[in-house]
Amino acid sequence: MDHFRYEGGRLHAEAVALDTLAEEVGTPFYCYSTATLERHYEVFAAGFAGLPATVCFAVKANGNIGVIRTLARLGAGADVVSGGEFKRAVAGGVPAGRIVFSGVGKTAAEIASTLKAGVWQINVESEPELEAVAEVAGALGVRAPVAIRINPDVDANTHAKITTGKSENKFGIEWTRAHAVYARAAAMPQIRVVGIAVHIGSQLLDLAPFRNAYQRVRDLVALLRADGLAIERLDLGGGLGIPYGQAPSPSPADYAQVVKDTIADLGCHLILEPGRMIAGNAGILVTRVIYVKEGATRTFVIVDAGMNDLIRPALYDAHHDIVPVEEPAANAHLREMDVVGPICETGDTFAQQRLLPALKAGDLLAIRTAGAYGAVMASAYNARSLPPEILVKGDTFHVVRERIGVDDLLARESVPNWLGGP
DSSP: OOSEEEETTEEEETTEEHHHHHHHHOSSEEEEEHHHHHHHHHHHHHTTTTSOEEEEEETTTOOOHHHHHHHHTTTOEEEESSHHHHHHHHHTTOOGGGEEEOOSOOOHHHHHHHHHHTOSEEEEOSHHHHHHHHHHHHHHTOOEEEEEEEEOOOOOOSOGGGBOOSTTSSSSEETTTHHHHHHHHHTOTTEEEEEEEOOOBSSBOOSHHHHHHHHHHHHHHHHHHHTTOOOOEEEOOOOBOOOSSSSOOOOHHHHHHHHHHHTGGGOOEEEEOOSHHHHGGGEEEEEEEEEEEEOSSOEEEEESOOTTTOOHHHHHOOOOOEEESBOOOTTOOEEEEEEEOSSSSTTOEEEEEEEEEOOOTTOEEEEOSOSSSSGGGOOOTTTOOBOOEEEEETTEEEEEEOOBOHHHHHTTOOOOGGGTOO
């Protein structure tokens, strides 16, 4: 469920008409619904009511500080994968003591800055990283709170580029080596082992891989506790899928039941890291039609948004529903059209042979389910601006990130003196 609906013949974000926003900020732009963000967080958290659990929003899905602050005010923590995301989470109102630092390539500087700030937990993903965390913690005179991320070698049955829990993936420590690595970590005076972390991938529409992975976590907990290690926390990652115009996805309640069935009785504090589940349907990308081109075999709707603004269709062959901002008539004739951007790449295609009503230059389209892995993955490819982001609440809105134009980007470049620069 989201809060983007037609009212009076125009698509609205809550009570704000999208064509009004287009006149205010220009196109393309991202728009997020506060009501949808709040509802999705509350529904997800409700699945774990009565359990010792913390919901840590995955900042990589949407790093806008307005979005983060909206969730932080509901009690959300944050899952971050870089020092930059850590700063964003703190700027968005998440206390360092509710932030989990994940990621396979943490630098010494990032580890130091998060430890100084009082990070809740560092998820260690390799033995060299464990050594680096110990070295940094020793230099700072602190004990680093660490969970070791295991790779359970479970196929998540999702897109190859977003699966993370198979043995050939770069993430985590092979679960067969986990026992030895935990023993090593426990012997390090600079390390305080607090738990186990696991994350097997993104956009999972099947709950069976979660169940398989969590059963392996359960077995590891028993093994480590037999060695005398006090496993306090289980970081279960994220990855629950959402519908992109496809078959319905599992509900948060269904997912929570898998957790309850497998590991909820272990007496551990649970950490959940949803990102897409919270933000995906809470955002759209609004774009304007530049031309309608009648090709030899296809009709192309050329819009002013490009793959630099929303790369998911080009990168993952991802489906996004596309709807006109002006509500079409109930009996409108639909035609197959390709919706494409202006980027000089054939891959700059949002939809192929999509059934749409008649369109013309100047019409507005909304690309739905774009609140996760949309603006955060945008680039300035083809010397294009980075799109603004707007947060709506009821009948009000705020530009939570202004458009970053070409002049803004050029201002950060300079010419060396041997080429005539200053």
